[in-house]
Amino acid sequence: MSEQTPPVEEMTDTAPPSQPATLHGCPTETFFGAEVVHCNRDSYVELCKALKADGYAMPVGVTGVDYLTHPGRSLPESVKAERFEVVVELLSLRQRKRIRVRCQVPGDDPHVPTLFDVWPGVEAHERETYDMFGIRFDGHPDPSRILMPEDWEGHPLRKDYDVGHVPVQFKESPK
C-alpha cells in the first residue's frame, strides 16, 4: 500500500507519473504513515551518515526481517528484493520526526557494515539481530551472541528455524 501515485495536478507534467521520490539518492516512500527509505548494502552507511547530518541523532532500533515465506512485499522498482532486511528506525528530537531505513541483505551471504561508528547506540541491537538472524555486522566491536547461550546453534528468528514447540503430554496418551 505504498503511496506512489502523485496528486492529480502533477499528472499532466512531462515527468513520468511513477517517478519515486528519493532522499540522498535512495528511494523513499510513505508507508502506513511512516517515512521509509530503501537502500542496499552499498549505500547503507552513506545514507545513514547523511541522515545523521540531517538531524536524526537518536537510533531507536535496528532489527531484521526474514522475508523467506512472505507472499510478496511492495518495494520501489529500483530496489532488488533480498531474503533479509535490516530495518533501522531513527528519531530526530529537534524536528520531532521519525524515519525508517530498510536495507536489503542477500540470504546467501548475510552481512552489512555496522552503524556503530555513526551511532554507538546500535551496538546491542546489532548483536541481537546477529543472534536472531545470523546477519553479520562487519566492523562491530563485539560480534557475539547476546540473548541465546554461547554454544547455541542456529538463528531462532529465521523462518526456516522451527519454533521448538514441545507437544503436550496428556494423561492417557502413549508416552
Added chain:
Amino acid sequence: MSDTPTNPARRTSLLDKILGRVQPGGEEMAGLLEIKTDEGDQEMAPRQRTSAREMWIESGTTVRTGEGPRLDRMDLDVEAPEDETMILNLGPSHPSTHGVLRVMVELDGETVLRSKPVVGYLHTGMEKTGEELMYHQGSTNVTRMDYLSPFFNELTFSLSVERLLGVEIPPRATWIRMLMSELNRISSHFLWLATNSADIGAINMLVYGWRDREMVLSFFEKVTGLRMNHNYIRPGGVAADLPDGWRDDVLALCEAIPRRMDEYDNLLTGQPILQRRLQGVGPVDADTAIALGLTGPLLRSTGVAWDLRRDMPYLAYDDVDFDVIVGTNGDCWDRYAIRFNEIRESVRIIRQIADMMPSGDFRVQDKKVTPPPRNRIDESMEALIHHFKLYTEGFRVPAGEAYVPVESPRGESGCFIVSDGTSRPYRLHMRAASFANLQALPHLARGSLIADTIAIVSTIDPVLGDVDR
C-alpha cells in the same frame, strides 16, 4: 553413587558410605552438574583478549572517542596494570540486579574500570511465539515482556495493529487506555522507589512502596480481573468497560497517593545518606544519551525534555495538562527525583481523566475486528458466526508494516509489526526501552565504586523481561 564424583561439593565422605546415604535425585540429576555456565565471548575477558574497540564500550568511552585520541588498550589505566585488577561477576542470581541481569566488572580495588552487562537469561522467544499467535492473542504474549508496566506493552501492540488496520478507536476506549496507562506508570514507579531504596539500604521504603502498589493493583483487579499481565488493551479498544463506581475508586487513589508521596518525600529526599549515595553518581551527558538511544527518565535526567506524551502525542495526551520533569546533571539523584515527581504528575493526569472521561463504546464497532457482546451470541446467528470466526481464524490485517511507540515508565517502548495479510503477524519486534537503556551501564559505571554500580543499575531501572524478551 559413583566412584568418580562429578562435583567436588558432592564428594561422598566416609560417613556417607557408613550410613549408606544416597544423593537425592539420583545419578541423572548429578550428571546435570556438568553443564557449564560459561558464556564464552559474551563474558568480559581480560584486557589482553579484548579488542580495543570493545574496550571503548566496556570502559564507557564510546562517544568521547570522536574528539579525543583513539584509545589504545595500553592507555586504559596506567595506574592499574592488568595484574592488579580483578574481574568480578555479579549475578545472574543476585538480590539487587532487578532480575536476572549479569554484570561483569573489572575493579581496581573498589573502583570500576570496565563493565559489561551479560543478558539473555530471561530470553523467552516472544517474537517467535508472536508469529504463531493471532492478533487478538498477541497482547497476552506481549504483555509479559515488561512485566512491571504490562499496559504499555499491550498499548503499543494494539496501536501498531490499529495503524495497520486503519480503524479509528472510540474516544472512551482511548481515555480508558490513558487512565490505565497512567495508573500503571504510578505502580511501576512505586515498585522502582521500593526496590531502589532497598538496593541503597533504605529498606523501610521497600515495604511502603509495595503497600501503595497494592492499592493500584486492587483497582486493576476490579477493572481487568488480574493484578498483573492483564491482556486488557486489545486491538480495537479495551476488553471490558470500567465497572460502576470506578470514579470513586480513582479519586480515592488520587487523594491517598499525594499524601503518601509527601510522607516519602519527608522520609527520603532530605536524608543525607540517600543524597550522598545518589548525588553525583553515574552522570551522563545529553549527547552521550542521545547517541546511545537512551529514552525515558534516563534521557530526561540529562536535561533533554523529551517525552513522547508531549512531543509526539498519542492517544489523547494533547488534551490533558501535565509537566515533563527534567533533570540537570544526569546523575542518579536526578533520576530519583524525576521518577518521584512523575508519580505526582500522573496523579494530576488521572484527576483530569476522571473529569473528562467521555461516554460511549469501549471498543470499535467493526464486526470484522471486534467480537460481539456475549449476550448477543444467544440471539443472533450472525453474531455467533462472527464470534466463531474471530476466535478460531482471527481477523486479517492488511499487508504492511507499522511502528508505534509509547512512553513507558522506562522510556520509548514500541512494537514493530510486519504483516502479510493473514491473521498472524509475519514479524513482531518489540523495541524495548530497557534494552537500549542498559547500554548506558558502562558509561555510567566508569570510575564509580562497586556499591555505586548497584545504585546505577537500579536507577537505569531495567526490567529483564523487557531486555531479553
Added chain:
Amino acid sequence: MGLEDLQHNFLTGTLEGFVKWARASSSWGANFGLACCAIEMMATGAANFDLARFGMEVFRASPRQADVMIVAGRVSQKMAPVLRQVYDQMMEPKWVISMGVCASTGGMFNNYAIVQGVDQIVPVDVYAPGCPPGPETLIHSILTLHQKIRTGEITRRISPSGAREGAGIQLAAPRSA
C-alpha cells in the same frame, strides 16, 4: 548427621516430630525470582500479605542459608544451568516450589527458549499454578509445603466423613482409597 539417619523408634518419634515442626515453621526462601512471578512473590512477602507470619521471615540471597527455593518465573535455556547450580549449593534438607505456570510446565511459552517445566532440572515438591499466581495461591502452596515437611505427605483435604477440612488439620483416620 540428619534426621534421616536416626533409627525410627518410640524414643525418637517425638524428636522427629519436633524437628519437622521446627523445619516447617522457619523455612527460609532462596532468592530465585526470575520474571513476573517474582513480583508477586515480593508482593507476598510485603506488608499486605506478609510471609513472615508463616515463618518465611527473609529471602536469603545466599543459597547456603536457604531451605526453600521458590522458582518464580520462566526459566530460559541460558538460565537452566545457573538454576541447577544454585539448587546444588543449597544445604539439605531443601525443597522446591515451582511458582507459576512457566516454571511448572513452560506456561504459554512453548518454544525453543524456555525450559518446559523446571522439574526437568530440579526435583519439585509443590507446583503453584497461575500466571502469575496471586499471593493467596503462593501462600497456599507454602502452607502445603509446610504440611509436607511436617507429615511427609500432602494432607488430604476431605476427611472420611466427607466434610472438607483445611490444609492444616490432621486426619483422624487415613482414607483407604
